[in-house]
Amino acid sequence: MTRKSFETFYYLKDQSVHNVQIIQNEYKNKNGNILLYKGYIRCPECKTAELSFTHKTSLRKAFLSKLPTSEHAEGCSYIHNYASNKKLKDFVGNMNNEKIRERLESALNRLYRSQDTLSLNNQNNNEKNPFILRTNTSTKIMHNCIPRKSLNGWLDREDEGNVYIFYGEVKLKVEEIIRRNSTVSEKPIYKLIIRTYRKKEDQWIDKTNIYRNTIKDDIDENAIYQIAIFGHIEFYKEYPQIKSENLYSIFFREKA
Ligand SMILES: [Zn+2]
Known part of the structure; x- marks a missing residue:
């Protein structure tokens, strides 16, 4: 995945989240015509930023990226740069098991919530967004997006x-x-x-x-x-x- 690209999107017409694969299939079946989707693809998280489709080639898979003229809603994790592997590994390494579990559970709540269970207020809260990684250095607080x-x-x-x-x-x-060469005591x-x-x-x-x-x-x-x-x-x-x-x-x- 190219950093800062999206594999899923929110489709305005049916108001649900899909994989970019379905647009690629449409592109292939209709010889490049994706009018069905054009203008209706939004950020999978905030549902606000408009995305554009880049088709698959022999060198890369299809992906979505944000239109430069369009912005994410406040509190959307995609506003921030993706966290590096090192940062992510340190983050998990420093969290106790209970905290990791809580984070993953709230990630599922956010991904599979029904439209009305999460108030906008909650949605826009940086601290509560499980896809935002917050790190404190002595001089500043940094926010990164956890890739999904x-x-x-x-x-x-x-x-x-x-x-x-x-x-x-x-x-x-x-x-x-x-196991190969397993002993009974194992x-x-x-x-x-x-x-x-x-x-x-x-x-x-x-x-x-x-x-x-x-x-x-x-x-x-x-x-x-x-x-x-x-x-x-x-x-x-x-x-x-x-x-x-x-x-x-x-x-x-x-x-x-
Ligand atoms: Zn967004």
């Missing part, structure tokens, strides 16, 4: 190593990792398989997984969960895996 990535979108090689809050509505499955270790819904096949498919060490999460395989993870992607052969920054930088709840 939908598990329903792309997980690409070019994103490898970058720290995000990954999020999505997913199905989960716990699987034991079979505790079993697990991974959490993340499955996302693919419209084309009308199926839930394995998208990625997360190493959980000896934690065996209590999962209902048929339930749909909302999940948020502070982590980065690493590729094993062609398969993307999410490494959570630590074993507790993950939060999920059953979708209501």
Whole structure:
């Protein structure tokens, strides 16, 4: 992802958030005609700043960026520059497990809120926006945007190593990792398989997984969960895996 670009957008016509992929599909199917979307794409967070679409080429994927003439609403995390990987890692490293969990839970509340549950007042409060990272130096307070990535979108090689809050509505499955040369005394270790819904096949498919060490999460395989993870992607052969920054930088709840 090019820094300061968007992979999701708020669509004025149906008043919901979508992945840029659907505009790319329209672009492809209609030979470059995206009138359906043009003028109706807004910032996924503040719904105010107007975005423009840049189509995919052989060298880069499609993305959205803010029109220079348009501004984010006050309190939108996208006003600020993205936090660097180092800053994000320090941030998670210095937070206790409970604080990380709270941050991820409030990220989910913000991403999946219904239109009326969050008052504008609340929305515009810098301190309460879970996507704003605040750091104090001796002379000033700095604000940065925490990059986010939908598990329903792309997980690409070019994103490898970058720290995000990954999020999505997913199905989960716990699987034991079979160790080579394992001794009887060792505790079993697990991974959490993340499955996302693919419209084309009308199926839930394995998208990625997360190493959980000896934690065996209590999962209902048929339930749909909302999940948020502070982590980065690493590729094993062609398969993307999410490494959570630590074993507790993950939060999920059953979708209501
Ligand atoms: Zn915005």
